[in-house]
Amino acid sequence: MGMAHWPRRLVLGGGLKDMAKITLSKLAHSYLPDPKGEADYALKEMDHVWEDGQAYALLGPSGCGKTTLLNIISGLLTPSDGRVLFDDIDVTQAPTAARNIAQVFQFPVVYDTMSVRKNLAFPLRNRGMDRASINTRVEAIAAIIEMTDVLERKAQALSADAKQKISLGRALVREDVNAILFDEPLTVIDPAMKWALRTQLKSIHAALGHTMIYVTHDQTEALTFADQVVVMYEGRVVQIGTPQALFETPAHTFVGYFIGSPGMNVLDARVEGTFAYVGDEKIALGADYGRPGGKVQIGIRPEFVSLHGKTGMAAKIHRVEDVGRHKIVRAELCGQAVNMIAPEGAEIAADAARIQFKPDAISVFVEDWRLEPGGGKQG
Amino acid sequence: MEKTLNQKAWFLVLPVFLLVAFSAVIPLMTVVNYSLQDTFGNNKFFWAGLEWYTELLHSERLWSAFGRQIIFSAIILAIEVPLGVFVALNMPKKGVWASLCLVLMALPLLIPWNVVGTIWQIFGRVDIGLLGHTLAALGIDYNYTRDPLAAWITIITMDVWHWTSLVALLSYAGLQSIPEAYYQAAKIDQASRWSVFWFIELPKMQGVLMIAILIRFMDSFMIYTEPFVVTGGGPGNATTFLSIDLVKMALGQFDLGPAAAFSLMYFLVVMLVSWVFYTVMTNLDKKAGY
Numbered sequence: 001m002g003m004a005h006w007p008r009r010l011v012l013g014g015g016l017k018d019m020a021k022i023t024l025s026k027l028a029h030s031y032l033p034d035p036k037g038e039a040d041y042a043l044k045e046m047d048h049v050w051e052d053g054q055a056y057a058l059l060g061p062s063g064c065g066k067t068t069l070l071n072i073i074s075g076l077l078t079p080s081d082g083r084v085l086f087d088d089i090d091v092t093q094a095p096t097a098a099r100n101i102a103q104v105f106q107f108p109v110v111y112d113t114m115s116v117r118k119n120l121a122f123p124l125r126n127r128g129m130d131r132a133s134i135n136t137r138v139e140a141i142a143a144i145i146e147m148t149d150v151l152e153r154k155a156q157a158l159s160a161d162a163k164q165k166i167s168l169g170r171a172l173v174r175e176d177v178n179a180i181l182f183d184e185p186l187t188v189i190d191p192a193m194k195w196a197l198r199t200q201l202k203s204i205h206a207a208l209g210h211t212m213i214y215v216t217h218d219q220t221e222a223l224t225f226a227d228q229v230v231v232m233y234e235g236r237v238v239q240i241g242t243p244q245a246l247f248e249t250p251a252h253t254f255v256g257y258f259i260g261s262p263g264m265n266v267l268d269a270r271v272e273g274t275f276a277y278v279g280d281e282k283i284a285l286g287a288d289y290g291r292p293g294g295k296v297q298i299g300i301r302p303e304f305v306s307l308h309g310k311t312g313m314a315a316k317i318h319r320v321e322d323v324g325r326h327k328i329v330r331a332e333l334c335g336q337a338v339n340m341i342a343p344e345g346a347e348i349a350a351d352a353a354r355i356q357f358k359p360d361a362i363s364v365f366v367e368d369w370r371l372e373p374g375g376g377k378q379g
Numbered sequence: 380m381e382k383t384l385n386q387k388a389w390f391l392v393l394p395v396f397l398l399v400a401f402s403a404v405i406p407l408m409t410v411v412n413y414s415l416q417d418t419f420g421n422n423k424f425f426w427a428g429l430e431w432y433t434e435l436l437h438s439e440r441l442w443s444a445f446g447r448q449i450i451f452s453a454i455i456l457a458i459e460v461p462l463g464v465f466v467a468l469n470m471p472k473k474g475v476w477a478s479l480c481l482v483l484m485a486l487p488l489l490i491p492w493n494v495v496g497t498i499w500q501i502f503g504r505v506d507i508g509l510l511g512h513t514l515a516a517l518g519i520d521y522n523y524t525r526d527p528l529a530a531w532i533t534i535i536t537m538d539v540w541h542w543t544s545l546v547a548l549l550s551y552a553g554l555q556s557i558p559e560a561y562y563q564a565a566k567i568d569q570a571s572r573w574s575v576f577w578f579i580e581l582p583k584m585q586g587v588l589m590i591a592i593l594i595r596f597m598d599s600f601m602i603y604t605e606p607f608v609v610t611g612g613g614p615g616n617a618t619t620f621l622s623i624d625l626v627k628m629a630l631g632q633f634d635l636g637p638a639a640a641f642s643l644m645y646f647l648v649v650m651l652v653s654w655v656f657y658t659v660m661t662n663l664d665k666k667a668g669y
Contacts, residue, residue, distance in 0.1 A: 076566060096563075103567045112583070113578060
């Protein structure tokens with residue numbers, strides 16, 4: 001499986017590529033005809049550039065505006081404010097067909113009366129491609145989605161999995177698209193197939209070099225697929241970064257919670273210079289954060305909380321969950337919940353235990369946004 | 380232990396038995412009975428065997444009524460189905476206008492059949508009818524009581540006016556059930572409006588369209604009231620369809636035997652066509668994998 005072993009020539013089919021950098025400029029969208037305040041906007045004002053040829057994941061909970069953003073890029077939705085540019089050409093008002101974009105939807109869409117082959121050929125036929133080139137291209141894509149042997153069958157009679165693979169195939173069949181957008185495309189696919197398809201998508205990206213934007217609410221899916229992950233929360237992009245950056249330096253408490261399993265521990269605290277105070281406990285920080293005001297919190301990943309017999313802060317352990325390769329310890333520190341990850345073999349005392357935070361792994365948040373040492377605020 | 384043998388349970392199915400007997404079997408058997416006998420009145424019957432059937436099968440009167448009936452049904456299907464689909468495609472999908480459209484479309488369906496007939500009978504009259512008078516004033520020779528063509532056009536227009544709504548409403552329901560993602564995918568695939576209709580809308584409407592065609596076929600094949608009110612089957616026999624002919628035979632001439640044989644053959648034709656439709660529809664469903 002995978003397509004790294006397919007000759008590049010076959011996969012490309014020998015056409016010209018015409019990809020674009022996609023710029024969102026002061027973009028915002030409201031579904032209401034007359035939006036009043038910020039709360040009326042499904043998508044808050046944003047500026048963002050999707051670089052040509054990158055694989056992005058758009059990650060966020062349901063209802064955070066991911067699909068809205070995707071539909072604005074593909075032109076299925078016209079934004080209420082701002083502009084969309086493909087390589088500096090304003091396409092905000094351009095219809096979907098003029099944008100030459102491929103998009104895969106959450107639920108499979110196949111043309112019932114057509115065979116699998118005709119389904120795959122449909123976007124090419126609409127572009128007036130000649131029959132021979134269409135055939136070559138369709139065969140190549142059928143090989144990638146592993147449907148060569150069912151090419152002549154009616155699409156209607158196939159399973160949901162297979163139908164979604166046809167949808168994927170239709171998105172990949174045009175070589176000259178400006179971008180390929182995926183809107184939670186693997187929701188209906190069973191888990192084993194999911195892994196295989198995701199890996200395939202990644203190698204297709206490597207081989208074809210299209211700009212790809214992959215919408216998902218599944219962090220594993222996002223982190224395995226993308227070079228850059230864009231995290232959205234309540235209609236706003238809260239962080240764009242590599243999977244590593246999202247893990248180590250979340251820009252917003254939401255990124256902390258959302259990435260990682262379990263998510264980051266975020267504790268209400270008071271920060272003075274190089275120390276934080278949670279309840280009566282004094283916790284050393286990796287750097288000097290000054291004296292921030294407002295709602296101050298510190299965040300620490302469960303991976304960087306360690307359990308000690310004697311030294312450290314007194315914590316109350318509520319529950320230990322053995323998830324196989326490690327244990328998740330649910331505890332409480334000064335009335336606030338703290339999760340930690342302990343190695344599989346660790347002995348965990350039933351009653352009071354002592355825990356320690358790794359100083360340079362602690363993040364400081366003011367009003368939910370990350371505070372950089374020295375007092376500079378990011379975001 | 381010995382099992383108690385008790386046949387009283389049969390009484391439990393008795394109500395259903397009686398119901399079906401009185402509502403279907405007995406009336407039908409009465410007709411079968413009439414169709415095999417002859418009478419000269421006074422409630423005296425003579426065995427006639429299949430005589431009426433052979434006579435009717437060679438009757439020019441029946442065959443011409445049957446021909447007119449087929450042509451009528453074919454014409455109204457050919458007009459109402461495409462027109463209904465076209466109307467449904469152009470109806471607004473949501474909002475106040477959609478509701479208004481639905482109410483307006485439903486109106487003709489709520490009018491009793493003989494009222495529809497009366498409306499068009501008056502509407503088409505040359506002396507006082509808006510349509511007939513206007514056409515006459517424009518110098519067009521239109522008189523449905525004299526000219527067979529005018530009579531046909533009037534009756535077909537009336538049927539189209541009365542029943543296109545039904546096809547439109549059914550098609551509209553079919554269209555509304557198509558998920559938005561199909562239209563979005565078609566836009567992404569750069570499909571033309573025609574492709575969207577041909578590859579998405581029409582296949583998705585297939586089921587409801589089959590039902591619409593079946594209902595319209597059966598209804599039009601059994602049409603009686605409206606042409607009876609408007610033309611009374613005339614001029615001459617020009618608009619005498621099967622039902623009108625049947626009533627003439629049974630009640631006008633009181634030919635009980637031939638009329639009964641006629642009814643049974645009529646019934647068999649309608650049932651046969653419905654069975655063909657049913658088979659085609661279930662096969663379609665099977666192919667769709669429901």
